[in-house]
Amino acid sequence: xxxxxxxxxxxxxxxxxxxxxxxxxxxxxxxxxxxxxxxxxxxxxxxxxxxxxxxxxxxxxxxxxxxxxxxxxxxxxxxxxxxxxxxxxxxxxxxxxxxxxxxxxxxxxxxxxxxxxxxxxxxxxxxxxxxxxxxxxxxxxxxxxxxxxxxxxxxxxxxxxxxxxxxxxxxxxxxxxxxxxxxxxxxxxxxxxxxxxxxxxxxxxxxxxxxxxxxxxxxxxxxxxxxxxxxxxxxxxxxxxxxxxxxxxxxxxxxxxxxxxxxxxxxxxxxxxxxxxxxxxxxxxxxxxxxxxxxxxxxxxxxxxxxxxxxxxxxxxxxxxxxxxxxxxxxxxxxxxxxxxxxxxxxxxxxxxxxxxxxxxxxxxxxxxxxxxxxxxxxxxxxxxxxxxxxxxxxxxxxxxxxxxxxxxxxxxxxxxxxxxx
Ligand code: AMP
Numbered sequence: 001x002x003x004x005x006x007x008x009x010x011x012x013x014x015x016x017x018x019x020x021x022x023x024x025x026x027x028x029x030x031x032x033x034x035x036x037x038x039x040x041x042x043x044x045x046x047x048x049x050x051x052x053x054x055x056x057x058x059x060x061x062x063x064x065x066x067x068x069x070x071x072x073x074x075x076x077x078x079x080x081x082x083x084x085x086x087x088x089x090x091x092x093x094x095x096x097x098x099x100x101x102x103x104x105x106x107x108x109x110x111x112x113x114x115x116x117x118x119x120x121x122x123x124x125x126x127x128x129x130x131x132x133x134x135x136x137x138x139x140x141x142x143x144x145x146x147x148x149x150x151x152x153x154x155x156x157x158x159x160x161x162x163x164x165x166x167x168x169x170x171x172x173x174x175x176x177x178x179x180x181x182x183x184x185x186x187x188x189x190x191x192x193x194x195x196x197x198x199x200x201x202x203x204x205x206x207x208x209x210x211x212x213x214x215x216x217x218x219x220x221x222x223x224x225x226x227x228x229x230x231x232x233x234x235x236x237x238x239x240x241x242x243x244x245x246x247x248x249x250x251x252x253x254x255x256x257x258x259x260x261x262x263x264x265x266x267x268x269x270x271x272x273x274x275x276x277x278x279x280x281x282x283x284x285x286x287x288x289x290x291x292x293x294x295x296x297x298x299x300x301x302x303x304x305x306x307x308x309x310x311x312x313x314x315x316x317x318x319x320x321x322x323x324x325x326x327x328x329x330x331x332x333x334x335x336x337x338x339x340x341x342x343x344x345x346x347x348x349x350x351x352x353x354x355x356x357x358x359x360x361x362x363x364x365x366x367x368x369x370x371x372x373x374x375x376x377x378x379x380x381x382x383x384x385x386x387x388x389x390x391x392x393x394x395x396x397x398x399x400x401x402x403x404x405x406x407x408x409x410x411x412x413x414x415x416x417x418x419x420x421x422x
Pocket of ligand 1: 082307
């Protein structure tokens with residue numbers, strides 16, 4: 001074997017495709033029910049788009065971007081590591097707000113991050129995401145959470161748990177960051193080496209460090225909720241009471257912070273108990289300042305991104321025998337030839353069947369009739385058409401119903417009718 005997959009990438013083989021189709025189809029249907037429209041943006045964008053929106057000290061910008069330029073005179077480009085910034089760019093570039101102030105958009109596609117690969121964490125992965133641009137109302141936060149939960153419900157995922165927090169705004173967040181700094185400055189040598197670096201570059205990220213000591217240390221510090229300004233506190237309280245009204249169960253986790261700088265107020269994750277350390281099925285939040293930072297008018301916005309690979313892992317964990325539940329439907333017909341000389345006649349008949357919308361195939365490797373029937377059995381087709389020289393001369397074919405074993409001699413037109421209605 002000369003070539004192998006690069007680390008952190010994966011093939012999606014035909015046996016897995018029905019699960020992916022199930023996820024994609026359900027997502028399209030649910031999102032459209034909630035009034036979201038699909039948007040597609042390029043696979044790469046200018047690097048500055050991500051550097052500016054995610055923050056220079058975010059893990060992604062610091063070390064995970066696939067950045068290149070086609071030639072020296074061209075501005076640096078990056079394979080998209082996330083899709084909120086591209087969607088906001090497109091929203092402003094195409095003046096979508098002029099068409100309709102409140103735009104509800106969704107996307108599906110691959111993303112690229114140079115992360116350390118492990119189960120549920122890849123370097124090329126896929127997200128389905130929602131962005132509601134043009135509204136500050138907490139009810140839109142609830143709508144984004146509700147549509148995501150509805151998607152998981154319809155997919156059959158039951159072990160999903162919503163975790164929420166507020167990350168404040170540029171007014172109150174620095175006060176909390178200062179409090180963190182003051183509390184940690186004398187004990188920072190006890191933190192793990194990553195957190196000692198984060199102390200300088202991105203102190204909030206110390207909160208969600210998986211290291212036990214770091215977690216215990218930060219648990220002693222008053223949570224961000226006690227530092228929120230009036231507006232952020234109101235928003236958070238309204239969100240909590242709204243979730244209760246919607247019967248959505250949640251857990252407040254003051255250790256939850258997200259990796260991107262653009263979040264304001266609400267942040268959330270939906271986690272799955274069977275996924276191990278990479279347990280977030282989705283993550284999202286409000287980003288009320290991003291549109292203005294990109295040169296637009298002050299515009300409230302909220303969104304979330306669902307990791308498709310993780311949803312597939314959750315589906316596999318929850319739905320036993322999903323390979324049967326989500327198997328590709330078998331072909332309707334296998335066309336078997338009594339003699340190899342009939343290959344062209346068979347191929348032409350196959351073409352007619354397919355033109356009529358009947359899924360059908362035949363053997364191209366000159367197997368014996370017995371071999372062809374064995375293949376038809378393996379393919380689990382409900383019907384086999386047997387084409388022989390005598391039948392051909394009389395303008396008929398033999399149709400075998402594989403479940404009853406019954407054989408009938410029929411005209412071609414009768415065959416189409418029978419198979420289509422069967
Ligand atoms: P993020 O864009 O980092 O907020 O992530 C949103 C969701 O995408 C996460 O909750 C995961 O489900 C998924 N995700 C993020 N990074 C990866 C990755 N490297 N591999 C697979 N899924 C990922």
